[in-house]
Amino acid sequence: MATINLENIKKIYPNGYEAVHDISLSIAEGEFMVLVGPSGCGKTTLLRMVAGLEDISHGSLKIGEKVVNEVSPKDRDIAMVFQNYALYPHMTVAENIGFALKLKKLPKEEIGNKVRAAAELLGLTEWLDRKPRELSGGQRQRVAMGRAIVREPSVLLMDEPLSNLDAKLRVKMRSEVLKIQRQLGVATMYVTHDQTEAMTMGDRVAVLNSGNLLQCDTPQNLYDYPIDQFVASFIGSPAINLYQAELTQGAKGLILAGELIDLPDSVLVSHPILESYASKQITVGIRPEDLSLADELETNAVGAVVEIVEALGSELIVHFTIKANSITVEGAIEEAETIMESKGAGVARIEPRAIVKAGDNVRLKPNSTAFHFFDSVTGIAIY
Amino acid sequence: MVATETKVTEATPTSKAASKKLRDRNQILLARLGWRFTTPSLLVVGLVTIFPISFSVILSLSNVTLSGNGFSLGGFTFNNFSILIHSSEWRYALAFTIFYTIVSVLVEVILGTMIALLMERLSGGRGPMMALLLLPWSIITVISAELWQYIFQGSYGVMQQIFSAVGLGKPVFLGSPTPAIISMMIADIWKTTPFVAVIVLAGLVMLPGDVFEAAAVDGCSGWVMFWKITFPLLRPTIAIAVLFRILQAFGIFDLPFVLTGGGPGTSTTSLAILGYKAMFQNLQFGPGSAVAVSATGLVLIGCLSFLKVFKSQVNSGE
Numbered sequence: 001m002a003t004i005n006l007e008n009i010k011k012i013y014p015n016g017y018e019a020v021h022d023i024s025l026s027i028a029e030g031e032f033m034v035l036v037g038p039s040g041c042g043k044t045t046l047l048r049m050v051a052g053l054e055d056i057s058h059g060s061l062k063i064g065e066k067v068v069n070e071v072s073p074k075d076r077d078i079a080m081v082f083q084n085y086a087l088y089p090h091m092t093v094a095e096n097i098g099f100a101l102k103l104k105k106l107p108k109e110e111i112g113n114k115v116r117a118a119a120e121l122l123g124l125t126e127w128l129d130r131k132p133r134e135l136s137g138g139q140r141q142r143v144a145m146g147r148a149i150v151r152e153p154s155v156l157l158m159d160e161p162l163s164n165l166d167a168k169l170r171v172k173m174r175s176e177v178l179k180i181q182r183q184l185g186v187a188t189m190y191v192t193h194d195q196t197e198a199m200t201m202g203d204r205v206a207v208l209n210s211g212n213l214l215q216c217d218t219p220q221n222l223y224d225y226p227i228d229q230f231v232a233s234f235i236g237s238p239a240i241n242l243y244q245a246e247l248t249q250g251a252k253g254l255i256l257a258g259e260l261i262d263l264p265d266s267v268l269v270s271h272p273i274l275e276s277y278a279s280k281q282i283t284v285g286i287r288p289e290d291l292s293l294a295d296e297l298e299t300n301a302v303g304a305v306v307e308i309v310e311a312l313g314s315e316l317i318v319h320f321t322i323k324a325n326s327i328t329v330e331g332a333i334e335e336a337e338t339i340m341e342s343k344g345a346g347v348a349r350i351e352p353r354a355i356v357k358a359g360d361n362v363r364l365k366p367n368s369t370a371f372h373f374f375d376s377v378t379g380i381a382i383y
Numbered sequence: 384m385v386a387t388e389t390k391v392t393e394a395t396p397t398s399k400a401a402s403k404k405l406r407d408r409n410q411i412l413l414a415r416l417g418w419r420f421t422t423p424s425l426l427v428v429g430l431v432t433i434f435p436i437s438f439s440v441i442l443s444l445s446n447v448t449l450s451g452n453g454f455s456l457g458g459f460t461f462n463n464f465s466i467l468i469h470s471s472e473w474r475y476a477l478a479f480t481i482f483y484t485i486v487s488v489l490v491e492v493i494l495g496t497m498i499a500l501l502m503e504r505l506s507g508g509r510g511p512m513m514a515l516l517l518l519p520w521s522i523i524t525v526i527s528a529e530l531w532q533y534i535f536q537g538s539y540g541v542m543q544q545i546f547s548a549v550g551l552g553k554p555v556f557l558g559s560p561t562p563a564i565i566s567m568m569i570a571d572i573w574k575t576t577p578f579v580a581v582i583v584l585a586g587l588v589m590l591p592g593d594v595f596e597a598a599a600v601d602g603c604s605g606w607v608m609f610w611k612i613t614f615p616l617l618r619p620t621i622a623i624a625v626l627f628r629i630l631q632a633f634g635i636f637d638l639p640f641v642l643t644g645g646g647p648g649t650s651t652t653s654l655a656i657l658g659y660k661a662m663f664q665n666l667q668f669g670p671g672s673a674v675a676v677s678a679t680g681l682v683l684i685g686c687l688s689f690l691k692v693f694k695s696q697v698n699s700g701e
Contacts, residue, residue: 053596074602086593090615099611100601147601 002064034202079148233332285372495579560650586620
C-alpha cells in the first residue's frame, strides 16, 4: 500500500500539444480518487502517466516515497484495469489472472491458491478454465479486475472499466468494484466520464477539463461549492440551470427574467464577495431541485412556459423556458443529455403529483438561499 | 435480399404458408439466376484446372504407350507408382523437396517475422520501406533466378569475387551439390521472405495494443513479451503464411529450372523438375504423371495435417 503524489505534472507531446497542464494531486492510502471530465480532458493521459505507459514531460510522480518518473510500468507495483479489459485471448481465465504472478516466478501452488481466492471473490470460480472469448462482457470485466487484484498492488488504476457494460450491470459493478477496493484498502485512481459514477464511487473526485485540474473535493462539496460554472454544470444530473441575471443595489435582490427575487441576508453572509457585484450582471445557478411550483400571484417567482414533462414516478422532470438568457458551458454536459437548446431553457424537479403539462404557463419559485453565483465574464464562482 | 423479403410478406396479406411458398420460389429463381451467371466461369475453371488434374490422375494410373501418331492409354495399372517407389531418383527428389521446403520455409518465417517486428516499430516511412521490401517478391522468379545465377557464376560471379577478396579462396557454388542446394535456398529465401514479412506485419498491426500495455504492467518486457504475448497472438497469421509457403515451396520448379537445371547431377531436382523431365524430356507420360500426382497428394496431406495441428491454435488466437 502506498500514496500517490503528483507534483506539477505536465504532458507535452512531441508536436508541442500540451495535453495535461501542471497538475498536482495526492491520493492517500486506501483512498478512492475518481478523475472525471469530458472526453479529451486529459484524464486518461494522466492515468497512463501514473501507470508508466506515457512519459511524464514535466513534474514528479511519487508512489510511496519513491519518485517513479523513470521507472518502467512493471516495477511501479501498480495494477491497471483497461477500458476494453485487454485480456490475453490465448490464455484461460486462470492463466490471465495468474499471469503476473507467474512472471514473478512464484511457486505454482501459491499462484493456484491466489488465483482461486481472487476468482472466488469475483464469482469466477466456474469459469477458470474458459478462454476470454467464451465469457460475457461482465465476466470479462471481472477477469480484468481479478488480474489487477491478485497481485496485491500498492496502487490500483482503472480506466473507464465499466463503460462497456450495459446500464444495469454498470450500476451493479459500481458497488462491487467499490467493495473490492475497500477490502484491498489500496490507493485507487479511477477514470470516468460519467459524473454519476464519479459521485457515487469517489472518496474524492477530481474534475478535469482541457488538461486542467479544476477542482478536487468530496462529491458533496463539489456539488455544494463548485469552483466555477464548468464544475457546477458537470456535476449533477439533470444539470444546474445557469442564467444571466442582474443584482440590485446593495445586492439585496436579483433580477431574473424581469422579475425581482429577494436575497435574504444569509446569502450575503455566506457570499460576502457578492456585495462587490451589486448592480452588475452575474450568472446565477439554480439546481433543478431548488425550483418549485408557485401560485400565480406569489412574489419572488418567475414566469415559465412548460415545454416537456418527464414523469419518473418519484418526481417530475419539467423542462421549461423563462425569459432570460440561459448559459451553457461547453463540454460540461453531454450532448445526449441536452433535451432543449432553446434560449432560456431550464429543468426543474417537481413533486410527482403536481398538475403540469406541456404548454402550461406556470410560476417557478427558486430557493434563493441555494443560489450559486458566478462571475459572468470568468465563470468563477462567487462566495 | 432481406429487404425484399419483408416487403413481400408485408405487401401480400396472405397466410404465412403462402408467403413462405413465395419466398421459396424467389430463392429458387435466384439460385437459377446464380447458376446461369457462374456457368461460363465454371466451365473455364473446369477446362484449365479440373480437366488437367483429372487427366494426370488418369495418365498416372494407365499403361501409356507412345507411337508415331501420339500416345494411347492402355489398361488400368499401379505400375507407374511402383516404378516411382523403386526409383532412387524419385526418392531423392522427394527427400530433397521435403528438406528444401522445411529449411527454406523455416528460415523465411523466422526472418520474415523479425523484419515485420522491426517494421512495426517504424513510426514513419513504413510505406517506402514496404515497397523496397517487396521488390524481391515482385521480380519474376525466372528473372531473379538469372540474377542469382550471375551472382553465383563460377568464373566472374560476384559471390566468388567477394569470397576471394576476404581470402576464402574461390569456392564453387552451382557446380557442386551441397553449395548448389544452399545457393538455391538463399535465392528462394531472398525472394520470399518479404512475402512472409508482409503477411506477419499485417497481422501484427491488427493486434490489440492494450493487451501489450496490460502485459507491460503485469511485468512483461523484451523476449518474455515476445514469447508469452506477441508470438501466441501472431500464431494464426504465421500459420497462414507457413501454409502458403509450403504449398509454393513443395512445387518449386522455376528457380531450380533456371538456376541449376536440377543439377549438378540430380542434386537440386525437386519433384516438379523430376516430373517435368520424365514427361517432357524422356516422354515417360505414365511415370511423369505419377510424379505429379504423388507430389499433389503429399502436399495435400501435409497441408491438411498442418491445418489440423494449427486449427486449435488459430481458433485460440481469435
